[in-house]
Amino acid sequence: MRSITKEFPGVRALSDVSLVVEAGEIHAICGENGAGKSTLMKVLSGVHPYGTYSGEIVYQGQPCRFGDIRASEHAGIVIIHQELALVPGMSITENIFLGNEPRRWGRIDWKAANHKALELMRLVGLEEDPDTLIKDIGVGKQQLVEIAKAFAKDVKLLILDEPTAALNENDSQHLLDLLRGFKQRGITSIMISHKLNEVEAVADAITILRDGRTIETIKVAGGDVDEDRIVRGMVGRDLQSRFPEHEPKIGEVFFEVRDWTVRHPISAERLVCKNSNFTVRRGEIVGFAGLMGAGRTELAMSVFGRSYGVHLGGKIFKDGREVDIRSVADAIKNGLAYVSEDRKAIGLNLLDDIKTSVVAAKLSKITRRGVLDEAAQYHEAESYRKSLRIKTPTVDEPVTRLSGGNQQKVVLAKWMFTDPDLLILDEPTRGIDVGAKYEIYGIIQRLADEGRGVVLISSELPELIGLCDRIYTVAEGRITGEVARRDADPELLMKRMTSTRRNA
Structure with a gap:
């Protein structure tokens, strides 16, 4: 060529x-x-x-x-x-x-x-x-x-x-x-x-x-x-580190899932989540590690408004009180957000422009007497374009014209716009380059520094070890271990990701 x-x-x-x-x-x-x-x-x-x-x-x-x-x-x-x-x-x-x-x-x-x-x-x-x-x-x-x-x-x-x-x-x-x-x-x-x-x-x-x-x-x-x-x-430059420097500011436990059990939507005999328990503190980045098919995404989606599988049991607590989250609307109302692993099929409507995508998850925030405030929509989208450094000449551009990394930033903006207390990120850096990854890592750390909780699901163990304050391991629908950042290494995580027995 x-x-x-x-x-x-x-x-x-x-x-x-x-x-x-x-x-x-x-x-x-x-x-x-x-x-x-x-x-x-x-x-x-x-x-x-x-x-x-x-x-x-x-x-x-x-x-x-x-x-x-x-x-x-x-x-x-x-x-x-x-x-x-x-x-x-x-x-x-x-x-x-x-x-x-x-x-x-x-x-x-x-x-x-x-x-x-x-x-x-x-x-x-x-x-x-x-x-x-x-x-x-x-x-x-x-x-x-x-x-x-x-x-x-x-x-x-x-x-x-x-x-x-x-x-x-x-x-x-x-x-x-x-x-x-x-x-x-x-x-x-x-x-x-x-x-x-x-x-x-x-x-x-x-x-x-x-x-x-x-x-x-x-x-x-x-x-x-x-x-x-x-x-x-x-x-065009040396990256001294693949992860930005970060000093976590971790507070009290504000989100807890107890005995969460979910059945596969088609196979009645198959449990995709088996009595799962986990907690998230304010300002904390909590990782979930597991092999493909271990049940990480199923757990996240089922917690986010029961959007996957058949709920058989378990409770969710936020700020010390039980909350009833039976739909995605309930999840958003209770301060939860979920960034899907498949940004093109689930995370975005590729027919929409950037400004429409950014406000899509909470239109009520910029609606006045039942009418969308287009000036507010443009202002919000432009604000996120600048703060997240989305590479586009205008927020009127269709999201389909953006690169994968910039599309991912639009998905993040969409859920940040809902002002969540807990942000669940499912493979947020899949299919994007090292430079864009570095920027998204910085965004994740900023969200935690604002006092939000972040749940990070990733298939890349170095990513989990480099970003997370604690890591849960998952195998065959069970949470098999909990590892502090100082103790995390690929061998230990892999051992617990391939064991169905609960480890301390």
Whole structure:
């Protein structure tokens, strides 16, 4: 890709960017949110067609001018977006061949499709019945379906945008092993990732983008690659610490959950929360650590207005008195806020602009005699844009145009606008870069310093250890331990995350 420049109204997303990828290598692209990584790959794959950008693409020695994504796929270039393009109500086979079904005598040959689907599933290590519906398999397996779908199109260059962002450690490792295997078969891969340890482990070369420009390309074989160098290129400065300095100001217990028990919404015999007990003090950041499926999100959502599962028992106390929280409206009224792990599907309405999103959770705050005060709405949104440093020229911008890190700041603003006493953050830094993470860590610490309680759910143990004053461990729906910050280390947390017995 030579001198690629791409502009949107009011924004230059790419400015004279060049990228050279060698055949058969795994090439990583790193950069902060908004650096232009995804835009560059959308140019390459025809999502942004020829004529909407300037510059030149040369693929296998030939200039390419892709008019749409089908043209790039015909050339063997397949992109897998961070938001998987699968149909939940259709089977694995139907998704693999969607729009590309094998036909015989003018009709879809489902027997041939199932046979070929099994071959492709074996290739990517997916052990499922091909008739299984997408909604009935986990995110890790859905990612494998997307890769099998790419192989159904005879892929030569595979582009993966944040392929492990939503995966647990085992699924992430399996995917990285697959990329190594594809390399042996002569398939070239381009991977966008914020997980720098994975980039170091699997990439042959790393290109760093910053503010829509190419900073440098590093060959990993040279041996001078480390996380600090990548971070320095991404953010334009040294980060002395991944976490801001913070002196906690912890007060008394103000929030308590006792004997909380919740049943799975479909499987009547499965308990997702089993007699859970935890407390939060004012000014305290309390972490929840657990493997994927341990029940952390289920616990948080069920506490937040019983928005998950069937409540079987347990009580919530706030400031020493029992509160009855049976709905999300009750939760907000009692000073609770919940930032979902899925900002695009649950946290935001992507059709809304920023100012609408910021005030959405508590419209009553800016309503006068039943009418929305638009001046107050704009003032509040603009105030959060400045204080949270949301990168956008105006709060009239649609949230869909923001980078992942800035979208996450809008979600935080939405719930900060409700003036919560307890803020539950579920994977608040998933899929965002180290620079944006550092800013969000500072926001979390400021919320605690204001005397609020913060519950932080994260799959990244260093994040929990670096931010939290106490950490609860969760396994199979049970809280299995409570660890003070001074005692927390990855080995101890992992031991308790994999044990179903309560530890002191």
